Amino acid sequence: MLSVAVVDATEPGNVGTIARSMKNFGLSDLLLVDPPELDPEGEAYGFAGQAREDVLPEARELTFEELLSEFHTVGCTAVTNEDATSHVRYPFQTPAELADDLASVEAETAVVFGRERVGLTNDELARMDQVCSIPASDDYPVLNLGQAATVVLYELRELTLEETQHPDERHERADQQAIAGLHDQFGDFLEDIGHPDEKRPKATRLWRRFVGRAHPTGREVRTLRGLFRRAGQRIEWAETDSSDGDG
Amino acid sequence: MLSVAVVDATEPGNVGTIARSMKNFGLSDLLLVDPPELDPEGEAYGFAGQAREDVLPEARELTFEELLSEFHTVGCTAVTNEDATSHVRYPFQTPAELADDLASVEAETAVVFGRERVGLTNDELARMDQVCSIPASDDYPVLNLGQAATVVLYELRELTLEETQHPDERHERADQQAIAGLHDQFGDFLEDIGHPDEKRPKATRLWRRFVGRAHPTGREVRTLRGLFRRAGQRIEWAETDSSDGDG
DSSP states (O other): OEEEEEESOOOHHHHHHHHHHHHHTTOOOEEEESOOOOOTTSHHHHHOGGGGGTTTTTOEEOOHHHHHHHSEEEEEOSOOOSSTTOOSSOSOBOHHHHHHHHHTOOSOEEEEEOBTTTBSOHHHHHTSSEEEOOOOBSSOOOOOHHHHHHHHHHHTHHHHOSOBSSOSOSSOBOOHHHHHHHHHHHHHHHHHTTOOGGGHHHHHHHHHHHHHHHOOBHHHHHHHHHHHHHHHHHHHHHHHHHHHHHO | OEEEEEESOOOHHHHHHHHHHHHHTTOOOEEEESOOOOOTTSHHHHHOGGGGGTTTTTOEEOOHHHHHHHSEEEEEOSOOOSSTTOOSSOSOBOHHHHHHHHHTOOSOEEEEEOBTTTBSOHHHHHTSSEEEOOOOBSSOOOOOHHHHHHHHHHHTHHHHOSOBSSOSOSSOBOOHHHHHHHHHHHHHHHHHTTOOGGGHHHHHHHHHHHHHHHOOBHHHHHHHHHHHHHHHHHHHHHHHHHHHHHO
8 A cells, every 4th residue: 555645845736736646646645744734725726636526635644753653654855875875865766666666565655755945854764764766867856846746656656556548558550461461552552653663672661661660550551551542543544534535 | 859849838837847847857948839928927937946047938939830840749648549440649659658769769859748628639639740648547547737747758868868866876785795794794693692503594594585685785784794793792791791790
């Protein structure tokens, strides 16, 4: 079971944004240490989207000590230590590594985010079990609080989402027979348009590579095949007409 | 070269949030189609963090037609088609797949995000080159605009970031010899504390598994080894003292 804890945030809008991202990625248990006032008419609820109906009103306020004693805690921070000479912010994991790590563990875990300007303090991080840090620009690695939480929850989605909105197949590739048929049709098309014999193998290879990279869907193959066939027919009709005219 | 385009956003704060995330993940070229007014004293600049100094003031306003004619466009949407019978929102790629895909292509590419409530329209998406969709909860897949952009830019970071804030090694594991030394020390410790002979192999295995999963740093190994040694010494001294006292 995965929870999200926010320590000492000052902007209600950020709490709302985090609640929304939690709902987007299948989490529901929001823990708040020293939260700002969350006015149902204010920004927290305004930013929460559909999470205003459940995640936000059901958020639990608790003390930092309660958080530590009830949960396996993962502190999130942009600022890490450079090496093993300090253990406050080292070793740390990226969100993707954290997802792999937590996948094999059954524990009440809280992913913990700190206050807007300074994040989690050294004292707070030192008392947590793991450290997580989002890889970002060396020049400007500090994400907005809501954005940082969203990235971490996005990476943890495999642990929290049973189903996404996506269909099982995101790309329904045509079967190979249909693609072979498209290649045959393209060969006929080259013939129909009178592409020079000696240039056809080159054009055929080019077309094969082009189609090969695109992994066409069945519908794409059928449509393209139909268009090439139609082009051949048009040429044939036009030639028949003109020979009729000539005759 | 990767740009970010925002079409017809209404909330200046969202534009600012996107500018900040761009800077966090190493992008600088922000394209705005029909943007809201971006008051330097208002929310766009308030939410932009350090991007208020460059990404936001240097953003370029352009028309949708200009966007399409100048860039290879990737439209981002939470709502996809289910199968190949419609091509407006299908096939689509996840942000991770898009990152792999764009890695091998040299093109002026714009990742395009739509307006807050309804995203990109079918007409807009139909005219773009690729479609990208973030996997999220089947119950509530629609992320806030700023959050959606952040997740996509996070996934594309390999293409845009030369260096992250992280040290090259995020986990400096102790060398195997040091770890072997820790195991020896633990063996001595079992002896020093008088752990029964017949139980030592089991305790030794347990300890080896425990350490094996934690991949300790050099500092952790040295510290633990020192603590076990010290425990042994204390026991020895105490026993010497008490035998002195007895003697």
